[in-house]
Every structure is written in C-alpha cells, then in structure tokens.
Amino acid sequence: MPESDHLVRAITKNNAFRAIAVSTRDLTEEARQRHNLSHTAVVALGRTLACGLLLCYTLKKTKGHLTLKLKGDGPLGSIIVDSSNEGTVRGYISNPQVEVFDKKGYVDIDKAIGKTGYVHVIYDNEDSMPYQGSVEIISGEVADDVVNYLARSEQIPSFLSCGVYLEPKTGKVLHAGGMLIQALPEAKEEDIKVVEETLSKLDPYSLLLRSGLTIDKTIKKGLSDFEVEIVSEFEGLCFYCGCSQKKFEDAIGGLSKDEISNIIETIGYAEGRCHFCNNKYLIKKEQLEKYLN
Numbered sequence: 118m119p120e121s122d123h124l125v126r127a128i129t130k131n132n133a134f135r136a137i138a139v140s141t142r143d144l145t146e147e148a149r150q151r152h153n154l155s156h157t158a159v160v161a162l163g164r165t166l167a168c169g170l171l172l173c174y175t176l177k178k179t180k181g182h183l184t185l186k187l188k189g190d191g192p193l194g195s196i197i198v199d200s201s202n203e204g205t206v207r208g209y210i211s212n213p214q215v216e217v218f219d220k221k222g223y224v225d226i227d228k229a230i231g232k233t234g235y236v237h238v239i240y241d242n243e244d245s246m247p248y249q250g251s252v253e254i255i256s257g258e259v260a261d262d263v264v265n266y267l268a269r270s271e272q273i274p275s276f277l278s279c280g281v282y283l284e285p286k287t288g289k290v291l292h293a294g295g296m297l298i299q300a301l302p303e304a305k306e307e308d309i310k311v312v313e314e315t316l317s318k319l320d321p322y323s324l325l326l327r328s329g330l331t332i333d334k335t336i337k338k339g340l341s342d343f344e345v346e347i348v349s350e351f352e353g354l355c356f357y358c359g360c361s362q363k364k365f366e367d368a369i370g371g372l373s374k375d376e377i378s379n380i381i382e383t384i385g386y387a388e389g390r391c392h393f394c395n396n397k398y399l400i401k402k403e404q405l406e407k408y409l410n
C-alpha cells in the first residue's frame with residue numbers, strides 16, 4: 118500500500134456490496150497549512166475533503182467536478198469542497214480560526230458546524246447540465262449528513278465513516294481518511310443486516326487509522342463477514358487548485374475601463390486571494406494602466 122494519499126475500490130465476491138476508501142492525510146495537512154486552520158476547522162474541513170472525494174468517485178462516471186457544501190448555523194460558517202475524479206480536491210471554511218471544544222477538551226464538530234442548515238451537492242459533467250441536490254443537515258458531523266444526502270437525494274443506502282486525527286499539541290494531521298460502503302441490487306436483506314451490525318460496532322475512522330490499519334484493511338474490517346476483492350487502486354490524491362496569476366489578470370483585464378481607473382486612483386494596484394487555496398495574486402499599477410490602452 119502506498120504511503121501517500123490514495124484511493125482503493127473494492128467489491129464483495131457475492132456482488133452484494135461495493136466500497137471506496139480514501140487516505141487523505143497529506144492533502145488535509147496541506148489544507149491546514151494553506152488556510153492556517155484551527156484544530157476544529159481542520160477536523161471539519163478534513164472530513165469534508167474526504168467525503169467530497171468519496172462522493173465524486175461514487176456519483177460521477179465521467180470527467181468532471183463535484184462541489185460539496187455544508188452550510189450550518191455553527192460558528193465555523195460554511196464549508197466548501199470541490200473535488201474531481203482525477204484525484205484532486207480543494208476546499209475552504211468561512212471562519213478557519215474558530216475553536217469549539219467539548220467539556221473533555223475534544224473538538225466538538227457538530228456544535229462547530231451546527232445542527233441546522235443545508236448540505237448542497239453540485240456535480241458538473243462538462244458535457245451535460247450541472248446537477249444540484251440539497252438536504253437539511255441532520256447531525257453536523259459531516260459523514261451522517263452525507264449519508265442522509267445519498268439516501269434522500271440519490272436513494273442509495275450507504276454507510277460512511279471518515280475521520281481526522283491530529284497531533285494534540287501542534288494540530289498537525291497524523292491520520293485522515295474515509296470509507297463509503299454501499300449495498301448493490303444483489304444484496305439480500307440478511308446481508309444488509311449483517312453489515313449494519315458489523316458497522317455499528319466499528320471504531321471511529323480516525324481510531325481505525327490510528328491503530329495502524331491501511332484503508333484496504335478498513336474496508337475488509339467493515340465487510341468482515343464477506344470475501345472482499347480489491348478492484349482498483351489510485352495513487353496521487355492531492356490538494357490542487359487551478360487558480361493562477363494568468364486567470365487573475367484575465368479577470369481584472371475583463372473589467373470596464375472605469376472600474377480599472379477607479380482601482381488605479383483609489384488603491385493603485387489590484388490584489389486578489391483565492392478562497393480555495395489562499396494563494397495571493399497582485400497586479401501592479403503599470404500593468405493596470407496597460408489595460409486602459
């Protein structure tokens with residue numbers, strides 16, 4: 118199994134269940150550093166990054182992007198993740214420095230995200246109209262909310278577990294990932310009961326990873342009553358944002374001459390920051406003046 122972030126797909130030999138698992142430690146740590154995330158924010162965004170990738174690889178057959186947005190009434194504000202089934206993901210959170218701890222000193226994710234609000238999913242296939250769906254937030258824990266989305270909006274009964282484990286002092290990401298198990302049409306009622314029973318007793322995902330299990334082993338543990346076959350693996354999941362200085366210049370260059378003159382007179386330069394990756398872009402006065410000619 119590779120050390121870097123990767124994805125594993127599996128199926129049970131009786132064709133009753135399929136599963137996808139992702140390891141997302143490095144890309145979650147990159148998100149933490151880029152956005153200077155609090156402990157609470159990195160757990161919330163890290164779970165959503167894993168779920169965004171799992172959803173993208175589950176719902177999308179062709180090339181394209183999936184946006185997963187959690188808009189709760191908690192202090193973190195909105196969480197937005199954009200994933201592609203080429204293994205890239207990026208995301209941000211409205212209030213990245215907020216901390217919410219419970220009485221025992223653990224991050225309190227449902228309180229931080231909020232138990233009221235919406236889960237929005239948009240997927241864009243490039244060659245067809247974008248599809249949108251949304252459901253109400255039921256838990257604020259991320260995984261349960263995505264499962265509820267799959268059940269309500271897509272009519273797919275699913276089990277999803279995801280987790281982020283941090284180095285307690287520094288907040289550095291030590292483990293992150295998630296797993297999605299879905300019943301296929303071949304699944305018998307008793308098969309589903311067996312899996313539900315096993316999964317209800319399973320440790321939280323961050324603990325499974327912390328105990329040293331690789332993601333293929335987490336699938337095998339979740340489907341321990343069945344013979345599991347690994348169908349494919351993909352290495353190279355990564356945090357990636359397509360923004361660039363050129364795109365920023367194109368956006369500013371597309372403004373009206375009045376608007377550009379106004380920027381030159383009031384600020385003297387144009388500065389932009391990408392929400393998704395926190396990269397900053399700058400256009401100096403001399404270049405702004407060129408847009409006027």
Ligand SMILES: [Zn+2]
Pocket residue numbers: 358359360391392393394395396
């Ligand atoms: Zn960016």
